[in-house]
Amino acid sequence: MGWNKVAVVGAGMTEFGELFDAGLEQLCAEAFYAAVESVDNGVDLDLVDAAYFGNVMGSLQGNEIPSGATLASAIGLPGIAATRIENGCPTGSDAFRQACLAVAAGVADVVAVVGGEKLRERPTKSSLLESGRMGHPFLSFGGTATTLFAPQVLRHMHEYGTTSEQMAMVAEKNWSHASLNPKAQRHGAVSVTEVLNSPMVCDPFHVLDCCPQSDGAAAVIVCAADRAHEFTDTPIYVAGFGLATDPLYMHEKRLFTGWECTRLAARRAYTMAGIEADQLDLAEVHDCFTGVELLNYEDLGLCAEGMAGKAVEVGDTRIGGRIPVNPSGGLIAKGHPIGATGVAQLVELYEQLREEAGARQVNLQHGYGLQHNVGGYSVGISVVTILGRAYG
Amino acid sequence: MGWNKVAVVGAGMTEFGELFDAGLEQLCAEAFYAAVESVDNGVDLDLVDAAYFGNVMGSLQGNEIPSGATLASAIGLPGIAATRIENGCPTGSDAFRQACLAVAAGVADVVAVVGGEKLRERPTKSSLLESGRMGHPFLSFGGTATTLFAPQVLRHMHEYGTTSEQMAMVAEKNWSHASLNPKAQRHGAVSVTEVLNSPMVCDPFHVLDCCPQSDGAAAVIVCAADRAHEFTDTPIYVAGFGLATDPLYMHEKRLFTGWECTRLAARRAYTMAGIEADQLDLAEVHDCFTGVELLNYEDLGLCAEGMAGKAVEVGDTRIGGRIPVNPSGGLIAKGHPIGATGVAQLVELYEQLREEAGARQVNLQHGYGLQHNVGGYSVGISVVTILGRAYG
Numbered sequence: 001m002g003w004n005k006v007a008v009v010g011a012g013m014t015e016f017g018e019l020f021d022a023g024l025e026q027l028c029a030e031a032f033y034a035a036v037e038s039v040d041n042g043v044d045l046d047l048v049d050a051a052y053f054g055n056v057m058g059s060l061q062g063n064e065i066p067s068g069a070t071l072a073s074a075i076g077l078p079g080i081a082a083t084r085i086e087n088g089c090p091t092g093s094d095a096f097r098q099a100c101l102a103v104a105a106g107v108a109d110v111v112a113v114v115g116g117e118k119l120r121e122r123p124t125k126s127s128l129l130e131s132g133r134m135g136h137p138f139l140s141f142g143g144t145a146t147t148l149f150a151p152q153v154l155r156h157m158h159e160y161g162t163t164s165e166q167m168a169m170v171a172e173k174n175w176s177h178a179s180l181n182p183k184a185q186r187h188g189a190v191s192v193t194e195v196l197n198s199p200m201v202c203d204p205f206h207v208l209d210c211c212p213q214s215d216g217a218a219a220v221i222v223c224a225a226d227r228a229h230e231f232t233d234t235p236i237y238v239a240g241f242g243l244a245t246d247p248l249y250m251h252e253k254r255l256f257t258g259w260e261c262t263r264l265a266a267r268r269a270y271t272m273a274g275i276e277a278d279q280l281d282l283a284e285v286h287d288c289f290t291g292v293e294l295l296n297y298e299d300l301g302l303c304a305e306g307m308a309g310k311a312v313e314v315g316d317t318r319i320g321g322r323i324p325v326n327p328s329g330g331l332i333a334k335g336h337p338i339g340a341t342g343v344a345q346l347v348e349l350y351e352q353l354r355e356e357a358g359a360r361q362v363n364l365q366h367g368y369g370l371q372h373n374v375g376g377y378s379v380g381i382s383v384v385t386i387l388g389r390a391y392g
Numbered sequence: 393m394g395w396n397k398v399a400v401v402g403a404g405m406t407e408f409g410e411l412f413d414a415g416l417e418q419l420c421a422e423a424f425y426a427a428v429e430s431v432d433n434g435v436d437l438d439l440v441d442a443a444y445f446g447n448v449m450g451s452l453q454g455n456e457i458p459s460g461a462t463l464a465s466a467i468g469l470p471g472i473a474a475t476r477i478e479n480g481c482p483t484g485s486d487a488f489r490q491a492c493l494a495v496a497a498g499v500a501d502v503v504a505v506v507g508g509e510k511l512r513e514r515p516t517k518s519s520l521l522e523s524g525r526m527g528h529p530f531l532s533f534g535g536t537a538t539t540l541f542a543p544q545v546l547r548h549m550h551e552y553g554t555t556s557e558q559m560a561m562v563a564e565k566n567w568s569h570a571s572l573n574p575k576a577q578r579h580g581a582v583s584v585t586e587v588l589n590s591p592m593v594c595d596p597f598h599v600l601d602c603c604p605q606s607d608g609a610a611a612v613i614v615c616a617a618d619r620a621h622e623f624t625d626t627p628i629y630v631a632g633f634g635l636a637t638d639p640l641y642m643h644e645k646r647l648f649t650g651w652e653c654t655r656l657a658a659r660r661a662y663t664m665a666g667i668e669a670d671q672l673d674l675a676e677v678h679d680c681f682t683g684v685e686l687l688n689y690e691d692l693g694l695c696a697e698g699m700a701g702k703a704v705e706v707g708d709t710r711i712g713g714r715i716p717v718n719p720s721g722g723l724i725a726k727g728h729p730i731g732a733t734g735v736a737q738l739v740e741l742y743e744q745l746r747e748e749a750g751a752r753q754v755n756l757q758h759g760y761g762l763q764h765n766v767g768g769y770s771v772g773i774s775v776v777t778i779l780g781r782a783y784g
Contacts, residue, residue: 005497067480069653069772073640079656081635082773083486086478088459094475098490105397105496243473248465261461264471380461381474 001274002239007228010039010221011350016335019215025074031217040232050108054095054115054339089375090383093342116217117337146202153291166309168195170290178329180360185335214335218344239388242268261382262299277301284345393666394631399620402431402613403742408727411607417466423609432624442500446487446507446731481767482775485734508609509729538594545683558701560587562682570721572752577727606727610736631780634660653774654691669693676737
């Protein structure tokens with residue numbers, strides 16, 4: 001079932017964390033060559049004729065001028081057609097989507113998708129805070145990630161009785177998953193009480209409700225589905241995807257207990273894949289804040305409207321539960337190097353659907369996994385991708 | 393001949409210039425609706441299911457956070473799949489290329505491509521100069537556009553005897569063309585002597601060898617070639633395109649009298665289109681500096697190696713000449729609002745190939761036109777697009 005014109009045949013990533021000893025280009029190269037080396041039958045680098053580069057940092061803080069050429073040179077393939085995508089938090093997943101379009105259009109054969117970001121070593125003088133002080137049109141009025149995501153989560157608490165304890169359970173779950181993922185930024189465990197007792201950043205988000213800032217890169221290799229078996233006996237197919245936008249400004253939005261762009265993107269992806277949410281074996285969703293993961297459950301159809309708090313409470317979304325969410329540890333515990341995040345979610349789906357996820361392997365029944373990002377200014381853009389084992 | 397899977401059915405742009413009374417979103421909307429209104433048989437906005445947004449400013453100066461959602465909202469179509477491309481100076485033309493891929497992949501039906509930029513009203517405290525002062529890794533060491541492009545032009549002068557007078561002739565020609573273009577930023581005329589007597593910015597570029605900084609936006613509407621006739625009796629087809637990258641750092645480059653990425657991109661585009669350079673009726677090329685236009689002639693195959701100076705001297709590239717280059721006025725005189733530039737070149741090709749370019753109409757013989765950008769840090773990325781009247 002599904003679109004299935006493009007296959008993923010390799011996937012790799014760097015450790016996520018505070019990687020002060022590696023630059024952006026170095027991280028991108030490391031992720032790319034990890035993906036290349038993961039290709040079961042190997043892939044001749046001469047076959048790679050295009051690349052898509054997901055990177056946000058240049059836009060947000062203005063101290064880099066990365067382009068497709070930055071990536072092409074970093075991976076040792078100057079000459080290839082390389083495009084940089086910058087589309088808010090879904091940057092990495094949109095880069096993947098554009099790569100799929102290039103392959104499906106017949107214009108590229110084997111394409112590398114690399115997302116990379118360095119968030120942890122910005123000098124103070126060019127930081128987001130400094131941008132605010134200098135009169136940034138949004139940031140200087142407090143338009144940061146917490147304040148952009150908080151209103152919908154607060155409204156969800158008001159409408160459906162979702163609690164801070166249920167949000168803290170998301171953190172507890174995702175840290176627990178990350179403890180099984182050697183690439184994750186955060187290892188160890190946090191308890192619900194620790195989350196609730198951590199300092200409040202922006203109501204309802206305590207500091208442990210928030211994902212960390214991260215450095216890291218992730219990569220996948222895609223090709224036309226009908227030649228995937230040259231590279232591996234177990235390709236994973238692109239069953240469907242969707243990208244959607246919301247009205248940009250808060251006063252124009254119509255939904256306040258979730259994000260319409262995610263609902264639209266999910267509908268497009270499910271339709272393209274020819275499946276419904278109950279056929280998913282796992283989902284990697286955009287848990288930049290714990291409460292956001294809960295709203296995502298409903299936007300993506302993983303549980304009924306208003307039931308997200310209950311879903312995490314009863315363990316539905318834990319590995320071994322009805323629909324494991326963020327088995328990788330998610331943004332909360334694996335980390336969130338923005339341009340890399342969506343690609344890393346696809347790396348997790350690839351390994352899970354090939355039953356190579358080790359200690360955090362989820363149970364496969366239908367053979368489909370979903371990846372999701374939502375973000376951009378005013379949380380106005382979302383990408384959903386569905387990968388599947390099935391073909392035809 | 394050629395790819396011809398996608399057609400352009402509408403094109404429009406704002407005036408380029410110092411547009412202090414219009415914001416980025418307003419300019420994008422104006423260009424988009426100009427393109428929509430240009431569609432001969434009209435186009436129902438409900439059919440527009442995707443958009444590509446070319447915008448660089450956010451990256452270069454960090455004071456905007458534009459995404460696809462910015463464009464979707466600006467043109468009144470929140471909900472559609474909208475992606476922001478940022479790929480150096482070829483940003484607009486790469487956005488167009490991605491739109492073509494989406495249509496050819498069968499994932500989008502009618503797609504808007506909008507490039508827009510506001511370069512003229514940055515507050516001093518967030519300017520490029522200020523970024524340099526703050527320790528920008530490139531800009532603080534003088535890594536600006538003039539110093540990135542000058543070395544190859546100087547080498548061309550050394551190798552082939554290209555002169556400052558010949559470069560000044562490019563400015564004279566492009567100002568002369570722009571005087572016929574009501575949308576151009578610069579009207580009037582400059583003489584070769586005026587260019588040569590204008591202040592030196594960075595050897596060999598005098599200030600009148602440089603394009604201005606510009607505000608503006610441009611848009612085109614594309615759809616699958618086989619449904620183009622719903623919208624117009626005179627669609628213009630996408631015959632071919634190519635994107636290529638160079639080694640990022642100067643010490644890794646192999647060509648110093650031009651840019652290898654342009655040569656590679658051009659070869660890909662000509663091959664895809666199934667034509668050679670002598671079948672072009674016009675070209676819109678990336679004349680950010682006069683000398684760069686000359687080197688582009690050779691990189692694009694419009695004249696023999698080393699003969700570019702002579703080509704402009706004998707009038708080959710003037711309207712009415714052997715191969716008119718930049719009949720719109722080019723970046724030098726029409727203006728260079730970065731994300732809009734490539735799209736505006738496509739607007740010019742669309743109008744010229746439909747014989748609607750008024751006083752600056754070129755003579756059509758083969759029915760093909762070429763568009764070209766080159767840029768990004770270290771001049772490492774190039775896009776070439778070929779549009780044609782022919783189909784099949």
